[in-house]
Amino acid sequence: MTHKRYCLALDLIDDPALIEQYLAFHTPDKAWPQITQNMREMGIVDMEIYHLGDRLFMIMETNEHYDPNAEPATPEGRAKSNEWEALMWQFQKPLPWAEEGQKWVEMNKIYDLKLALT
Numbered sequence: 001m002t003h004k005r006y007c008l009a010l011d012l013i014d015d016p017a018l019i020e021q022y023l024a025f026h027t028p029d030k031a032w033p034q035i036t037q038n039m040r041e042m043g044i045v046d047m048e049i050y051h052l053g054d055r056l057f058m059i060m061e062t063n064e065h066y067d068p069n070a071e072p073a074t075p076e077g078r079a080k081s082n083e084w085e086a087l088m089w090q091f092q093k094p095l096p097w098a099e100e101g102q103k104w105v106e107m108n109k110i111y112d113l114k115l116a117l118t
Helices: 016-025 033-041 075-088
Strands: 004-012 044-052 055-062
Touching: 004 016, 016 075, 033 044, 033 075
Parallel strands: none
Antiparallel strands: 004 055, 044 055
């Protein structure tokens, strides 16, 4: 199975109370089951999100079926995804160089230790 790694960045609104709420939504016991199911069904194999200040960094591993433009497969999945995205926009702000309506922006890899050692 071929996996692809995505590294993405996004900013949060620089308000400590909002950031605290956002982080609380991302604890394992607060994960929305339908959102987790949607991600798995769409081909996301693994995901980690890191936080520093008002910046977020996501590492996402996907399988060969992943399409970043695909919507969840079921009406329930789409409804919950729309609800989740609307909720998260209360905390998030686009990066200055993001395109209109874009949230997470894919980062370019500039260094790979494995390649440097060959």
